[in-house]
Amino acid sequence: MAVVDVLNSKGEKVSQIDLSENVFNVPVKKSVLHEVVVMQLASKRAGTASVKHRSDVKGSGKKLFRQKGTGRARRGNIKSPLLRGGGVVFGPDPRSYAYKVPKKVRKLALKMALSAKLIENELCVLDKFELEQIKTKEFNKVINVLDKRNVLLVTDAKDEKIERSSRNIPDVKVLRSEGLNVYDILKYKNIILLESAVKQIEGRLAG
Template sequence: MAVVNVYNTKAEIISQIELREDIFNIPVKNCVLHSVVTMQLAKRRAGTASTKHRSDVKGSTRKLFRQKGTGRARRGDIKSPLLRGGGSVFGPDPRSYGYEVPKKVKKLALKMALSSKFQDNTLTVIDSIDLESVKTKLMVNVLKAFDIQDALIVSLGAEEKLELSARNIPDVKILRSAGLNVYDILKYNHLILLQPALPAIEGRLGQ
């Protein structure tokens, strides 16, 4: 049974909550996680490398000298790839490196990523983080109470004070539950879930 403690911002246990076994406690397969993380990183590649081909180079199309009778090799216009300043023959063009994996694989990988945090005891559930104002020190104090320096914090929706207070803290990221993904879960050592976000996560992955 996947049961975890629910803490307040002072790292005091206030209750317990039962997590769904089919989401937070399934066998983890590295090959599935690797395939989805590789896909995510491929989609992030810019793919903007570009060179000018023969038709893209600015210049005259006049033949430099006659075809025969000079004793030299045949030569076309000044945009030839063989000449300095000419076009590139097989240079790169802008492209997308992105590709897709099946939806079922992506959902399974997300469950495995969450399960890996639960099984490694690096999953923490907090009832809520209500900060008095936008202040980095307030957020730092919350993390110090849990002795955590590297964490992904998942909220249900927009949490302006929380997001602004944490943006200057290294190795800490605030993510809304709708954007939860495998790469970010595995990138950070700890996963902190705000309790209101749990039903949304379970509803998304339990279908």
């Protein structure tokens, strides 16, 4: 097992923790990480672009003028795509870009992302993170003591004080362990795991 130091909010070593080999020591394959990240980004696409087609445009269905004898081009009704205010021929309609990769692949990619952070010494374990009140200054003070920038902090449960205190700090995100995902792990340079969250992550991914 990989042994990692557990720090307190003052940056001091207080103990050590054994990280599961099955979760934090998995060979990294960029192709698997890429596949899952692309899936996540595709699922986030809005796909709400929409236009009015000929049948959606409000207007009379009457033929504008007779077919022959006027010397003008042949016209149908006022909703023709050739006229201003008419329907659009090949415009977009609302759609979903989401798709799924197998659950085993998603789980494997999550293990690979965590393993990559551990290999690159960009993973830190914190014994606990407690704030007396919602205060951005106090949250930022702990991050500065740990000397971390571009941070993803993973907690074991909802903590409103931590989540609200971090909102106005750029390049910092607080995420609960159940929402941990490949994209966020790779997006942020440093990952801080609460010691209590490590067990939850291992329990989720060990099987």
